Amino acid sequence: xxxxxxxxxxxxxxxxxxxxxxxxxxxxxxxxxxxxxxxxxxxxxxxxxxxxxxxxxxxxxxxxxxxxxxxxxxxxxxxxxxxxxxxxxxxxxxxxxxxxxxxxxxxxxxxxxxxxxxxxxxxxxxxxxxxxxxxx
Amino acid sequence: xxxxxxxxxxxxxxxxxxxxxxxxxxxxxxxxxxxxxxxxxxxxxxxxxxxxxxxxxxxxxxxxxxxxxxxxxxxxxxxxxxxxxxxxxxxxxxxxxxxxxxxxxxxxxxxxxxxxxxxxxxxxxxxxxxxxxxxx
Numbered sequence: 494x495x496x497x498x499x500x501x502x503x504x505x506x507x508x509x510x511x512x513x514x515x516x517x518x519x520x521x522x523x524x525x526x527x528x529x530x531x532x533x534x535x536x537x538x539x540x541x542x543x544x545x546x547x548x549x550x551x552x553x554x555x556x557x558x559x560x561x562x563x564x565x566x567x568x569x570x571x572x573x574x575x576x577x578x579x580x581x582x583x584x585x586x587x588x589x590x591x592x593x594x595x596x597x598x599x600x601x602x603x604x605x606x607x608x609x610x611x612x613x614x615x616x617x618x619x620x621x622x623x624x625x626x627x628x629x
Numbered sequence: 630x631x632x633x634x635x636x637x638x639x640x641x642x643x644x645x646x647x648x649x650x651x652x653x654x655x656x657x658x659x660x661x662x663x664x665x666x667x668x669x670x671x672x673x674x675x676x677x678x679x680x681x682x683x684x685x686x687x688x689x690x691x692x693x694x695x696x697x698x699x700x701x702x703x704x705x706x707x708x709x710x711x712x713x714x715x716x717x718x719x720x721x722x723x724x725x726x727x728x729x730x731x732x733x734x735x736x737x738x739x740x741x742x743x744x745x746x747x748x749x750x751x752x753x754x755x756x757x758x759x760x761x762x763x764x765x
Contacts, residue, residue, distance in 0.1 A: 530705055532715055550758040557760035565761040567717060569666055569754035579668055579754065581703065581717045583761075618705035618715065622686040624693035625701040625719075625761065 528564060529587040533580040534614040541609040542575055552602035562589020664700060665723045669716040670750045677745040678711055688738030698725020
């Protein structure tokens with residue numbers, strides 16, 4: 494009896510390892526494919542709106558052009574409250590975001606706007622749907 | 630003397646009309662090319678999060694797939710406050726947005742979520758930079 498149970502587990506073990514490996518790699522794949530998304534809410538000094546916009550525009554254009562892991566950066570300001578800026582940020586992964594904030598252009602942007610930003614709230618968000626025309 | 634001034638203005642007039650026409654068409658072109666962007670902040674009934682996500686995901690996928698003027702719809706929820714949903718919406722024009730809210734799929738989405746939405750704030754925003762990888 495003991496022997497047959499032993500044989501059963503002996504057969505089961507490779508199967509369990511296979512399932513474990515399959516699930517782990519699916520997990521890794523899902524993590525790899527799932528983008529890292531943040532929303533930044535920034536209140537800008539009203540007297541410095543033009544300078545702030547120029548600085549963030551340059552930083553965004555450089556990041557999306559030069560960093561493979563920076564997928565989208567959308568900066569907008571409220572029509573009825575131009576000092577309130579929202580940045581919708583999509584990175585290929587959290588690692589790509591970590592690399593982004595270490596770049597020379599990001600450091601330059603942060604230094605340029607430090608006296609213009611009155612408040613900054615960063616919100617980690619989870620995608621429900623990220624749909625875009627493929628030919629944009 | 631009066632005659633020569635008359636002749637001068639006579640020559641100038643077509644030039645002024647030409648300049649006016651050129652600037653107007655540039656304006657129209659700029660408006661046509663400038664996307665219409667909105668940010669929706671939605672607070673969802675915590676007991677209905679899954680149903681809400683399924684409904685908005687289906688509505689977004691249908692809109693981006695079937696409507697030429699719906700360029701991007703990104704729906705996310707706050708990691709630390711899952712009932713708070715943000716939708717970042719990019720339309721080709723304000724007209725494209727007006728068409729979108731008249732579609733059958735949008736009407737169906739609104740009807741499906743009406744009992745799930747606790748509050749909805751729509752903010753008209755002006756783009757500073759809308760940069761995305763072209764090969765996403």
